[in-house]
Amino acid sequence: MLCRTETPSPAARGAGVTRLRHLAVRQRGGAGAGAGAGAGPAGRGRRRRPEMVICCAAANCSNRQGKARRGAVSFHRFPLKDSKRLIQWLKAVQRDNWTPTKYSFLCSEHFTKDSFSKRLEDRHRSLKPTAVPTIFQLVEKKHDKLDYVRSRRKIARQVPVRDGEAPREGGGEVAHRTPSPSQDLMVMQGTKEMEEAALQEEIGLMPEEEKALHSQLDSPRRRTLGDHLGAKPGAQKKPERSPVEDCARGGWAGSWVADRSGVSVDDFTPPASGACKFIGSLHSYSFSSKHARERPSLPKEQLERKRPKRDVEPSCSSHLSGHDKAVTEVSPTSSLTATPQKPSQGLSASPADLTPRPATEAVLGRKGDTDANPMSINEVIMSASGACKLIDSLHSYCFSSRQSKSQVCCLREQVEKKNGELKLLRQRVSRSDSQVRKLKEKLDEMKRNSFPYLNSLISQDCETPQLNPVMEPLSWMLGTWLSDPPGDGTFPTMKPFQYLEEVHISHVGQPMLNFSFNAFHPDTRKPMHRECGFIRLKPDTNKVAFISAQNTGLVEVEEGEVNGQELSIASHSIARISFAKKPHVEQITRKFRLNSDGKLEQTVSMATTTQPMTQHLHITYKKVTP
Numbered sequence: 001m002l003c004r005t006e007t008p009s010p011a012a013r014g015a016g017v018t019r020l021r022h023l024a025v026r027q028r029g030g031a032g033a034g035a036g037a038g039a040g041p042a043g044r045g046r047r048r049r050p051e052m053v054i055c056c057a058a059a060n061c062s063n064r065q066g067k068a069r070r071g072a073v074s075f076h077r078f079p080l081k082d083s084k085r086l087i088q089w090l091k092a093v094q095r096d097n098w099t100p101t102k103y104s105f106l107c108s109e110h111f112t113k114d115s116f117s118k119r120l121e122d123r124h125r126s127l128k129p130t131a132v133p134t135i136f137q138l139v140e141k142k143h144d145k146l147d148y149v150r151s152r153r154k155i156a157r158q159v160p161v162r163d164g165e166a167p168r169e170g171g172g173e174v175a176h177r178t179p180s181p182s183q184d185l186m187v188m189q190g191t192k193e194m195e196e197a198a199l200q201e202e203i204g205l206m207p208e209e210e211k212a213l214h215s216q217l218d219s220p221r222r223r224t225l226g227d228h229l230g231a232k233p234g235a236q237k238k239p240e241r242s243p244v245e246d247c248a249r250g251g252w253a254g255s256w257v258a259d260r261s262g263v264s265v266d267d268f269t270p271p272a273s274g275a276c277k278f279i280g281s282l283h284s285y286s287f288s289s290k291h292a293r294e295r296p297s298l299p300k301e302q303l304e305r306k307r308p309k310r311d312v313e314p315s316c317s318s319h320l321s322g323h324d325k326a327v328t329e330v331s332p333t334s335s336l337t338a339t340p341q342k343p344s345q346g347l348s349a350s351p352a353d354l355t356p357r358p359a360t361e362a363v364l365g366r367k368g369d370t371d372a373n374p375m376s377i378n379e380v381i382m383s384a385s386g387a388c389k390l391i392d393s394l395h396s397y398c399f400s401s402r403q404s405k406s407q408v409c410c411l412r413e414q415v416e417k418k419n420g421e422l423k424l425l426r427q428r429v430s431r432s433d434s435q436v437r438k439l440k441e442k443l444d445e446m447k448r449n450s451f452p453y454l455n456s457l458i459s460q461d462c463e464t465p466q467l468n469p470v471m472e473p474l475s476w477m478l479g480t481w482l483s484d485p486p487g488d489g490t491f492p493t494m495k496p497f498q499y500l501e502e503v504h505i506s507h508v509g510q511p512m513l514n515f516s517f518n519a520f521h522p523d524t525r526k527p528m529h530r531e532c533g534f535i536r537l538k539p540d541t542n543k544v545a546f547i548s549a550q551n552t553g554l555v556e557v558e559e560g561e562v563n564g565q566e567l568s569i570a571s572h573s574i575a576r577i578s579f580a581k582k583p584h585v586e587q588i589t590r591k592f593r594l595n596s597d598g599k600l601e602q603t604v605s606m607a608t609t610t611q612p613m614t615q616h617l618h619i620t621y622k623k624v625t626p
């Protein structure tokens with residue numbers, strides 16, 4: 001008897017043993033199993049299916065299918081996909097080290113009347129979506145495990161093993177199944193890390209109280225999984241908790257139920273399949289809701305494609321292998337009181353209330369389900385125990401998908417970051433270009449305002465025009481010159497003085513030179529004497545005309561000759577303003593010479609009305625522009 005009563009009173013233990021007898025396997029054609037109690041017309045096919053008897057998982061409750069008047073007691077699945085409500089149920093049940101599976105039921109006696117939404121004509125009851133069991137006869141826990149083990153050992157001796165198969169040591173509940181070594185490996189490896197990661201993620205979102213409950217559920221799973229991982233190779237792995245296991249408390253009867261050896265409490269806690277069960281019961285909620293709800297009828301080929309390629313499958317897959325083998329040998333039309341769900345049903349449907357149904361309906365599915373074809377191996381795997389397997393597949397797929405998405409997100413972030421940086425750079429360059437454009441426009445505007453003539457005329461042709469050939473003999477005078485050293489001023493009527501002077505001699509392509517002489521005080525730099533005018537050459541001669549206007553009101557023309565790099569001229573005509581200061585100048589002579597050191601030298605002499613021709617100025621200039 002696999003029943004785990006919290007308080008194994010003698011009566012309860014006796015009831016448990018009695019219930020265990022109902023676990024006898026009913027396999028058509030199975031020598032070791034008698035005719036199934038529920039075997040009906042549906043059980044006449046070539047394949048065999050296990051029979052199951054629904055029993056209540058509540059402690060100290062012996063209700064099972066068929067015990068009471070039909071319809072008097074209904075059985076209801078644990079809300080495995082509704083983690084909040086599941087926790088409420090588990091709190092109410094108060095079973096230690098126990099995890100409900102899809103084959104775990106509570107009978108209607110643990111619910112108040114208002115927990116049921118309706119009572120169908122066929123006496124099936126339907127729980128309200130929010131229903132939580134509240135009616136329990138809780139008992140003390142002492143001796144629980146010991147009695148439980150005792151009862152189980154007793155049951156194990158009573159349950160036949162597979163047809164023609166010798167009892168095995170350490171076989172676990174599914175004694176009649178013989179997984180192959182490769183199938184055994186499926187429980188040894190898998191997606192434990194994935195499950196743990198996802199588990200932690202989910203638990204991390206839970207309130208502390210829920211975490212504690214999860215921890216309570218998680219603990220045996222880990223221990224058992226670790227034990228199995230450390231098991232010797234080839235040893236039979238604990239199968240997924242099957243209907244038999246879940247019925248251990250209340251009287252499951254399944255064809256694979258047997259325990260040939262002494263078993264421990266762990267045998268009835270989620271074994272290697274625990275991780276999967278846990279996922280199936282709690283953690284799978286999110287994944288199944290995400291994936292299965294969106295794709296409730298995920299084709300098996302698609303599932304196979306999405307399942308990670310590896311030699312072994314995680315968690316409950318080990319016994320699934322054996323289960324697979326066993327199931328393929330049983331009749332597809334065997335009577336099943338609790339119908340294995342197809343993948344779509346198992347994942348998309350909410351934890352369905354399950355009251356005993358006719359065998360035919362159970363095999364074919366719910367009313368209206370016309371899929372009466374025998375299920376394939378994969379379907380069966382995903383049916384009888386395969387919710388976990390399917391969840392694992394989805395889980396793994398989801399996890400790997402998450403990883404891929406994460407990588408994609410990382411890449412996308414990098415690309416976006418690069419794009420962002422590039423965009424900023426473009427903006428900066430654009431701003432720079434714009435600023436340069438604006439500055440240039442502003443500068444042009446200032447030029448137009450400050451030098452309207454240049455802009456309108458001279459600036460249109462900035463290049464210096466070629467010197468007119470007529471002026472070539474005087475080309476050595478071209479340029480800007482600065483006094484170096486300061487000039488010397490003298491005259492008999494005045495004290496000697498010094499002065500600074502800047503000279504510009506240029507041309508604009510015309511047959512003449514333009515000049516300006518600007519004298520400044522050497523100390524104060526204040527402007528002093530200034531004059532400007534033109535120098536012309538008579539074409540094809542060395543005759544030069546010097547035309548000057550001075551700021552003193554004197555206008556004069558000097559003429560002379562250019563010989564080499566020396567120009568000697570003397571006043572030809574002098575005019576002045578009517579109010580010019582006296583003494584008036586009457587004659588002027590000048591001499592320009594380009595010295596060997598590159599300096600320009602000028603000497604000015606004059607005669608006034610009071611003084612004979614006497615040197616007034618002597619100065620040398622250095623050239624400051626080409």
Ligand code: HEM
Nearest residue numbers: 489493494497499519528529582583584585588604606608
């Ligand atoms: C060809 C050009 C120049 C002529 C024809 C000229 C003519 C004269 C004359 C007629 C006088 C008056 C002399 C007197 O009172 O007895 C004079 C004075 C003077 N000149 Fe010139 N001068 C010339 C260039 C310069 C230059 C380039 C300077 C430099 C700063 C200069 C500075 C002076 C000074 C300081 C005096 C004395 C005070 C004055 O009367 O203002 N002269 N000049």
